[in-house]
Amino acid sequence: MQSRRFVSLLTRDTLALVLAGGRGTRLGGLTTHRVKPAVPFGGKYRLIDFPLSNCMNSGIRRVGVLTQYKAHSLIGHLGDAWSFLRREFNEFVEILPAQQRTGPGWYEGTADAVYQNIEVIREHAPQYVLVLGGDHVYKMDYGTMLGYHVDRGADVTVGCIEVPLAEARSLGVMATGAGGRVTGFEEKPACPCPIPGKADCALASMGIYVFNTQYLLDLLHEDRAKAGSSHDFGKDLLPSAVSAGGRVHAFAFRDLQGNAQGYWRDVGNLDSYWSANLELTDVTPPLDLYDNDWPIWTYQEQAPPAKFVFNDDGRRGVAVDSLISGGCIVSGASVNRSLLFPFARVDNQSELHECVVLSRVRIGARCRIRRAIIEAGCRIPPGEVIGEDPAADRRRFEVSEQGIVLVVPEMLGQEPPGVR
Helix, strand or coil: CHHHHHHHHHHHCEEEEEECCCCCHHHHHHHCCCCHHHCEECCCEECCHHHHHHHHHHCCCEEEEEECCCCHHHHHHHHHHCCCCCHHHCCEEEEEECCCCCCCCCCCCHHHHHHCCHHHHHHHCCCEEEEEECCEEECCCHHHHHHHHHHHCCCEEEEEEEEEHHHHCCCEEEEECHHHEEEEEEECCCCCCCECCECCEEEEEEEEEEEEHHHHHHHHHHHHCCCCCCCCHHHHHHHHHHHCCCCEEEEECECCCCCCECCEEECCCHHHHHHHHHHCCCCCCCCCCCCCCCCCCCCCCCCCCCEEECEECCEECEEECCEECCCCEEECCEEECCEECCCCEECCCCEEEEEEECCCCEECCCCEEEEEEECCCCEECCCCEECCCHHHHHHHCEECCCCCEEECHHHHCCCCCCCC
């Protein structure tokens, strides 16, 4: 009980800042009209719902969301889903748009985004600042990380995870010494440093940082004055903190039971986005969305139950190994290992296999679609075949390195349904 009380005091004295301004260009057409943290995921969520739910479940109820690029969809979602906290209790999810607070420029990097909101940090006067990305999928108790940070007497603590060397090239990679002290940090190295004794793995940053507030403010001021800095946490602030002898510690991410390395996905490109969604259809998925002890909160519009109609030979409405959201109608069609967002409709004798179908998509009769992502609002004409002929798909649609086909309304000569 004393330990729980200790953690609750730490979380109450923490301000979380969620970096939610990234373009997410590697997601192609999914981020044409929305910022990456607003991209739909898992049948009814947005990517940003995962770090925000982690904050709520960890007892961190003071959160600022830093926005910039095409934020209308994100701001609308935050208003719908995250306006239930009470200011009277010093609880909030506050939108912090780029406002040129410190000069004529917009956010120049992740660290600059926080620097331009220094007044907000000072206003709330937290003892600790938790910096998070707004576009990763995971469940994590930040209270455990805060307890580790204080116990080690750290200036900054970095959440970390073991990844294969090939994946580490797109992440920040750390070297550690005794007691988990970080002795080296390199962002997106061409040749990642392997973990001693594990030649095929590297220790990578999750983009989750706990700072002592004053230490963070000092680092931000120093970085602002440094010529040539890109004003980025991974490229500039953390390497500078390590080289200057700061007490930088690595926190190994474990699952909520503390038994194994936790689930964490960076859905930064079409292949990883498709794969992370399809993992949810497994019999025992690596990410448990049915965990009542750690719920993922979101906004969902009112929708009738999903409906499956017709039971005739050659025209049977059926879905196997799939997630089907409210408002969907599978009308004499076959859906296999796929994920349908609200109000999607699949018509007579169509076949879907390993597809991610976003909200309000209408798939006409006699279509065959495999290994595809269908953007919200698409109207797929009857008889369409997608995912069987790579050359034909590339002429019309966007195709990933692993052959995943992305279809958006503009590729079909249709108007996009809107930015939400």
